[in-house]
Amino acid sequence: MKGARENDFVYQAVYRYLTTLIEEAGGSTAVRMPSLRQLADRLNVSISTVQYAYSLLEKEGRVYSKAKSGYYAQALFSMDAPGSGSDLLETVYVNARRPGMCVLSADEPASLQPLDSPLLTLERELLRQYPRQPQTLVQPCGELELRVALAARYTCSTANYWHADDVYIGADLRGVLEILISVLELRQAAVVVESPCDWVILRLLESCGVRVIEWPLLAEGAPDLPALESLLINEPVRLVLLSSVLSMPQGSSFTRDQQQAIATLLDRYGIWVLENDCYSEFDERSVAQRLRNWLAPDRLLVFSTFEKFIGAEAPFGFVLSRHWRQALQRHFLLRAFRLSPIRQKAIARLLNGGRLDQHLFVLRRMLSERRTLLIQVLRERLGDALQIAEPQSGATVWVRSLRPVDMANVFHRLLKQQIIIAPGELFSLQGLHADHLRLSALNHGERDLSSVIGLLGDALRLSPGR
The missing domain is CATH 3.40.640.10 (Type I PLP-dependent aspartate aminotransferase-like (Major domain))
Known part of the structure; x- marks a missing residue:
């Protein structure tokens, strides 16, 4: 927290810390949060600073308070069995928006540096x-x-x-x-x-x-x-x-x-x-x-x-x-x-x-760096399992499994590990591209990309063939 004081308002650092606690506690039931005094002692800040950070989260609906009990993380809204339906695209959409997911399928180029x-x-x-x-x-x-x-x-x-x-x-x-x-x-x-x-x-x-x-x-x-x-x-x-x-x-x-x-x-x-x-x-x-x-x-x-x-x-x-x-x-x-x-x-x-053109110049370079890194990791970890269609531009990489595999099974194996991919069948109405995947390195969060690609390789090897 001392480093945060030098570069930021202290309450913002407390706010970010609380946000991390809420995400870690995420679930369908409410979770009790640390008390004002506990946090003040833990983070070496004043009680009023902690209280202000809690008030911001309360306004956002992330926490709520109970008299003589303290603050609680708001239970996440849960749809009936999210991601368990038969519609694969719906499952991708629902789970890609859940907190803590590693979205290896994202195609939102501007998210790298929005205007x-x-x-x-x-x-x-x-x-x-x-x-x-x-x-x-x-x-x-x-x-x-x-x-x-x-x-x-x-x-x-x-x-x-x-x-x-x-x-x-x-x-x-x-x-x-x-x-x-x-x-x-x-x-x-x-x-x-x-x-x-x-x-x-x-x-x-x-x-x-x-x-x-x-x-x-x-x-x-x-x-x-x-x-x-x-x-x-x-x-x-x-x-x-x-x-x-x-x-x-x-x-x-x-x-x-x-x-x-x-x-x-x-x-x-x-x-x-x-x-x-x-x-x-x-x-x-x-x-x-x-x-x-x-x-x-x-x-x-x-x-x-x-x-x-x-x-x-x-x-x-x-x-x-x-x-x-x-x-x-x-x-x-x-x-x-x-x-x-x-x-x-x-x-x-x-x-x-001309501001848009300046932005696009930087964004294209950033996308190219992310693609290059993803392709490099794919070749190092899965060069014997995937064929990579080298993209000329854009945010995504289109790959094909060299072994005919049940991609829906690959998807659900990775989903259990909080990783989202985009199976090729989503890009056709006629059952084409069953051995393909669309991947990107735009939104893998805090997880190491090489480790995530390693888990993709495990899922490809363990899934049954078609």
Whole structure:
């Protein structure tokens, strides 16, 4: 505690210490905490300091007090048998949010270094500059300043340009994609998606009644053009959903020649393209070409979200479209997204002022360091058990077990040791990628990465084959 006094307010150090005790005591029953005097003596601080730290935790609902008894850690809210259901994705979600878990499956790149502080600072400055706007000025498709900034950021030439009226901003990515499904009338329609595909997108398409046709990529993420052409010939494909520059979870990308070949093929069959641009900002190549630059602009839509590269304080999703303007405006108006205009203005200032580009430069380097470390440990500990698809960018590493193994069994073995992985089957609706895993080194907490990978290796060796 003496070291803490030199660099921090003492109550904050006491607060952190109590938080650790609460996490260690976590469970479904209340646990009595040390008394004020016990903590004061133990930590060599005043009783009033301990009492203030307890009061902060009480306001947060982490502890509660009983007269003449003391403080108790609040029992954790527990769902019925969390993680014991048959839905593997639900089990991943539930357990990844439990305290003390080592989440080896996380795909939240901005969590390494979110832009929360600069964003909120800008927001406070803007609140002083702008008086409260009357309701009549609310813009259902998003704040104009942010739409202008996005249109400018996506414009790269006189042939590939966007206007603010082509940009639509929603509360989150899911809400924006639901609107697109309605506007494009995709229910019961055939949509081709590259596989493996983000599970959020897959589950959303499935829940909305879209007929999803998976287009498996070849080794190292290369496109299988004959297979794609076969689908376009034999299926009534309404739309193809493709990554812009980074295909996740592999972290791979198409070459310029491959992008051109895909664009030529889609143009020949007059197919609409919905481009997933969520990960493009993480591409570490300065001259990488976006797929949309090869596509016919009259049959193109683009979607993305700020959350991936700014953080949880910017959850907004957005779409760019030159078409269906009236239908999109009507759906955004009916959806009535509750968007803070000041927060949107603050994001626009981050984009326009160069602060976002500075942040991305640092974030890409940090992600590269984490990936390199993870790959190094995987090769040292599991080089004889896993095949690693070396990612070009992004936060995750896509691996394949060299022995056919029951990945659900691997998952549940590791879950018992408070480790969360993402089995490959989550990235397909058709049972593909059963021998694969998506791993990351973003959120392994205080646990040693090498030890965690060692436990993964044990689970792979002990699990039965398929």
